[in-house]
Amino acid sequence: MVNPRNAYGEALIRLGKKYKNLVVLDADLSKSTKTAMFAKEYPERFFEMGIAEANMISTAAGLASCGKIPFVSTFAVFATGRVYDQIRMDVAYSEANVKIFATHGGISVGKDGASHQMIEDLGLMRVLPNMIVMAPSDATQTGRIVELMAASKGPMYARVGRANAPLIYEKKDLQDIKIGKGMVVKNGSDVSIIACGTMVEPALEAQKTLKKDGISARVIDMHTIKPLDEKLVIKCAKETNAIITAEEHSIIGGLGAAVAELIAENNLSTKFVRMGIKDVFCESGDPTELLEKYELNEKHIVKNAKKLLN
Amino acid sequence: MKDYDDKAIHELDLTAVKIRKHVIEMLFRAESGHPGGSLSAVDALVALYFNHMNYNPKKPCDPERDRFILSKGHAAPALYAVLAESGFFDVKKLKKIREINCMLQGHPACLYTPGVEASTGSLGHGLSFANGVALAGRLDKKDYNVYVMMGDGETGEGQIWEAAAVAAHYRLDNITAMIDRNFLQIDGNTEDVLRLESVRDRWSSFGWYVIEINGHDIREILRALRDADAHQKQPSMIILHTIKGKGVSFMENNVDFHGVPPNEMEYKLAMEELDLAQKKLEVAV
Ligand SMILES: Cc1ncc(C[n+]2csc(CCOP(=O)(O)OP(=O)(O)O)c2C)c(N)n1
Numbered sequence: 001m002v003n004p005r006n007a008y009g010e011a012l013i014r015l016g017k018k019y020k021n022l023v024v025l026d027a028d029l030s031k032s033t034k035t036a037m038f039a040k041e042y043p044e045r046f047f048e049m050g051i052a053e054a055n056m057i058s059t060a061a062g063l064a065s066c067g068k069i070p071f072v073s074t075f076a077v078f079a080t081g082r083v084y085d086q087i088r089m090d091v092a093y094s095e096a097n098v099k100i101f102a103t104h105g106g107i108s109v110g111k112d113g114a115s116h117q118m119i120e121d122l123g124l125m126r127v128l129p130n131m132i133v134m135a136p137s138d139a140t141q142t143g144r145i146v147e148l149m150a151a152s153k154g155p156m157y158a159r160v161g162r163a164n165a166p167l168i169y170e171k172k173d174l175q176d177i178k179i180g181k182g183m184v185v186k187n188g189s190d191v192s193i194i195a196c197g198t199m200v201e202p203a204l205e206a207q208k209t210l211k212k213d214g215i216s217a218r219v220i221d222m223h224t225i226k227p228l229d230e231k232l233v234i235k236c237a238k239e240t241n242a243i244i245t246a247e248e249h250s251i252i253g254g255l256g257a258a259v260a261e262l263i264a265e266n267n268l269s270t271k272f273v274r275m276g277i278k279d280v281f282c283e284s285g286d287p288t289e290l291l292e293k294y295e296l297n298e299k300h301i302v303k304n305a306k307k308l309l310n
Numbered sequence: 311m312k313d314y315d316d317k318a319i320h321e322l323d324l325t326a327v328k329i330r331k332h333v334i335e336m337l338f339r340a341e342s343g344h345p346g347g348s349l350s351a352v353d354a355l356v357a358l359y360f361n362h363m364n365y366n367p368k369k370p371c372d373p374e375r376d377r378f379i380l381s382k383g384h385a386a387p388a389l390y391a392v393l394a395e396s397g398f399f400d401v402k403k404l405k406k407i408r409e410i411n412c413m414l415q416g417h418p419a420c421l422y423t424p425g426v427e428a429s430t431g432s433l434g435h436g437l438s439f440a441n442g443v444a445l446a447g448r449l450d451k452k453d454y455n456v457y458v459m460m461g462d463g464e465t466g467e468g469q470i471w472e473a474a475a476v477a478a479h480y481r482l483d484n485i486t487a488m489i490d491r492n493f494l495q496i497d498g499n500t501e502d503v504l505r506l507e508s509v510r511d512r513w514s515s516f517g518w519y520v521i522e523i524n525g526h527d528i529r530e531i532l533r534a535l536r537d538a539d540a541h542q543k544q545p546s547m548i549i550l551h552t553i554k555g556k557g558v559s560f561m562e563n564n565v566d567f568h569g570v571p572p573n574e575m576e577y578k579l580a581m582e583e584l585d586l587a588q589k590k591l592e593v594a595v
């Protein structure tokens with residue numbers, strides 16, 4: 001188990017060495033987001049902005065206008081909802097080279113409750129023109145995605161969860177991680193499970209369970225929600241009998257919505273279900289119990305797969 | 311340091327009238343836009359672009375340039391007129407403001423217009439953006455300055471106070487902010503809508519160096535800019551005491567001309583007044 005947040009912090013340190021123009025901003029959460037690791041290594045390029053997120057986003061845009069590569073971090077709920085207008089105007093509309101990296105996305109944040117469980121961020125960012133939206137799954141992929149964010153120009157948003165996560169990828173997989181390209185983690189022919197972020201791991205577990213029951217599941221790690229890897233989704237729709245999307249996000253606006261839109265517009269006849277938070281605010285609780293109550297775990301993926309294929 | 315000579319100031323006053331004529335012309339043609347806040351900002355913009363700031367209109371992205379950020383983006387016509395007259399683009403383009411397929415958007419858009427540093431129009435962002443530019447300048451050991459203009463009503467935005475705190479905390483003395491203190495916003499007098507006084511005390515208590523001047527006296531504006539540039543260890547705030555709609559009698563202090571363009575009759579009247587003002591100045595040479 002490795003924490004994707006740590007992978008972010010480590011990547012920032014590597015990138016700080018490579019890019020002298022990389023700067024990092026945080027809003028009094030640097031210990032949680034792990035930007036503190038960068039701050040320790042490169043104090044002159046780390047800007048503590050205090051609990052003032054709106055200013056932080058616009059300041060990052062100002063830095064970007066002078067050729068800096070600002071990485072901006074805080075919890076997903078504050079990194080998007082709190083500062084939507086600043087992102088819209090100063091980052092997206094202005095095509096500023098600002099990289100927003102948010103942690104504590106989704107409900108598995110747990111006991112802090114709905115105030116801290118961000119389930120709308122992917123949707124909020126996805127509707128913004130010019131914005132690239134990502135939710136990496138494990139630490140390896142997170143590290144690589146952070147590198148790619150630094151290397152490519154333009155507004156980007158990425159979010160990870162709070163918890164440790166099992167490693168899905170190894171070093172040899174790094175070259176296959178590309179922004180905008182979904183990854184076929186397991187091939188299969190009956191049902192495609194298209195997941196992102198924290199839901200990729202349970203999707204893989206579900207794949208194993210389904211296999212025992214004679215169901216061949218394909219697992220796609222769709223770490224980039226926008227631009228969506230349309231080709232891959234269409235391929236899944238044509239080659240398997242059903243599609244399940246799984247995300248720690250509202251079923252409205254995120255990965256499931258993006259896939260649904262694509263399926264509808266391409267007249268693809270496939271069985272389909274969106275797994276995610278069903279348009280409600282969740283609550284405090286142990287993450288495992290929450291994911292069970294809100295039907296977002298391996299067990300429920302299996303259940304949905306069987307229901308769809310019936 | 312030498313003071314500004316009368317001839318130079320006189321030239322700038324003439325330029326300001328010219329800019330005001332452009333503004334009226336643009337608003338009339340576009341049949342929309344914001345006369346009051348554009349006209350009150352003109353003299354400060356003229357002082358910045360025609361005397362004070364260091365820039366090359368042929369190299370709008372020169373890393374060494376001074377930056378100006380119009381946080382009160384609805385004064386775009388004044389900014390565009392000043393940019394055109396200082397050579398960033400052809401003055402003829404001004405006519406097309408707010409038309410489809412035009413480089414001059416209703417509010418400043420940095421991807422559309424050379425010389426526009428930040429996309430504004432949603433109030434409250436500009437000072438934060440300036441903080442970023444100032445921090446970058448410090449990191450890169452560049453000695454450019456960043457100038458920002460805000461509306462007085464605009465300072466109701468919480469983000470401005472986040473930015474004010476951050477600029478003071480980081481001692482961003484390469485920032486000079488200005489408030490167009492015309493005492494009007496849309497719903498009325500600023501002190502009725504959401505009290506701002508004491509503007510001076512607010513900013514100085516946040517750790518800013520505050521200068522208060524007549525925002526239509528170009529010599530005073532230039533002196534204040536010099537003073538602000540020289541001041542160290544603190545960001546500077548110039549409170550520009552202005553008149554909303556300045557230069558067109560029936561628009562002055564008239565809240566109804568915040569966001570309503572002149573009709574044909576008003577346009578003619580306004581242009582007559584400004585022509586007269588121009589003639590008077592020309593005679594005075
Ligand atoms: C965030 C935001 N809220 C509301 C508006 C609508 N609006 C445009 S101008 C304005 C009044 C601005 O008053 P002030 O800052 O005093 O500007 P000035 O008097 O110089 O025109 C308002 C409310 C806006 N553009 N942005």
Ligand SMILES: [Mg+2]
Pocket residue numbers: 461462463490491492493494495
């Ligand atoms: Mg005002």
